[in-house]
Each structure stands twice: as C-alpha cells, then as structure tokens.
Amino acid sequence: MQEYVVQIQDQDGVIEITRQDLLNYTGYGNVIAAALMIRVCRHAFQLLSPDEPVNRRELYWALGFCGPGILDCVELVSHAVREGRCLQKPILNHPHAPASLGGQFVFDVMYRDRAVRLWPAKDLFDDEFRQQVSTWQEQDGSDARQAFLDYKERKVKEILSYPEENLFTVEWLQK
Numbered sequence: 001m002q003e004y005v006v007q008i009q010d011q012d013g014v015i016e017i018t019r020q021d022l023l024n025y026t027g028y029g030n031v032i033a034a035a036l037m038i039r040v041c042r043h044a045f046q047l048l049s050p051d052e053p054v055n056r057r058e059l060y061w062a063l064g065f066c067g068p069g070i071l072d073c074v075e076l077v078s079h080a081v082r083e084g085r086c087l088q089k090p091i092l093n094h095p096h097a098p099a100s101l102g103g104q105f106v107f108d109v110m111y112r113d114r115a116v117r118l119w120p121a122k123d124l125f126d127d128e129f130r131q132q133v134s135t136w137q138e139q140d141g142s143d144a145r146q147a148f149l150d151y152k153e154r155k156v157k158e159i160l161s162y163p164e165e166n167l168f169t170v171e172w173l174q175k
Helices: 021-024 030-046 067-076 127-136 144-160
Strands: 005-010 014-017 058-063 086-088 107-111 113-118 168-172
Touching: 005 030, 014 030, 021 030, 021 067, 021 086, 030 067, 030 107, 030 113, 030 144, 030 168, 058 067, 067 086, 107 144, 127 144
Parallel strands: 058 086
Antiparallel strands: 005 014, 058 107, 107 113, 113 168
16 A cells, blocks of 8 residues: 655644544544545645745645544644635535545635635545445444444555546646
8 A cells, every 4th residue: 555745844844744644633444545545535635836845834725625634634734724724615416526425625725826626526425425425433442343444444455546637536626
C-alpha cells in the first residue's frame, strides 16, 4: 500500500505531513477520512502550486461534507477551521460527486489566485459505504463492529491504491 506525503510551507520552514500524522490528530475512528484527505491534499496542492509547497495559511476551503474527520484533517494541514478559512457548506445537489451522510464529497481548495474543485470517483463511496458508516460508525465492540473495522481497512487500501488519474475529477474555478 502506497503512503503519501504532502509538503506545506509554515512560518519558519517546510513541514511534511503523512496519513499517519492525520490519523494521530483525528483518531483511528476516521481512518477513511485520513486516507481520502491525504490524497485530496496531495492532488490539490500539486495543481495549485506545482513548483513549491503551498503556504498553509493561504489555503481556503469549502467542504461539501463536513464530517469531523474531514474537518480535523483540514485543520491539521492548514489551520483553516480555527482561522475562519474553511467554509462548511454541505452540498446535496452536485450532479457527479458521491454522497455521504449529510453532504457530498466535494472539495473546493483555493490558494492565492487559483482555485480547484475536486471530488472522488463515485465507486469509492457507494451505498455500501453509506450503509456501513450509518450503521456502525458510532457502535461499540461486537463481532459486527469488527467486520466494520475490517471493511474500513479495505476501503483505506482502496483509496490509497486508486490510480491517480482516475481518483478525482477536477474543475478549475474562477476566484
């Protein structure tokens, strides 16, 4: 399973953030969010600033799904939640983005004079995903809970191994 790293410019230097860093912050209950967000960040940041790491305090976000794992990842990477640069705007009517519980997986990422909207392939977040999460995310230990944890590990592997060219659809936005 490939691991991904994103580089971001902070006040006094470049920081490398891994999926494990995201997991350490958001917790293992959000393993799918951490896997998705390391891929979102890597892809969006390469598009927005191909020649140098993005400056974390110049990133602005609009999220179509505002789950706690997604918000934690955005916060760790950019401090955008606490600094008011993250618009939590659940989207329910995007024609192509996969649905989640209470929104859709759509990410608008703005940096300096550039902005992109991206969403993952629909087959990653299907009816089985929504059923599994709605049924088991908040449940405590049981055999069925263990089956859910196994499902989440398979989903993480799927997200991390999904071919880069097929993972996201990207639209450039006018700022």
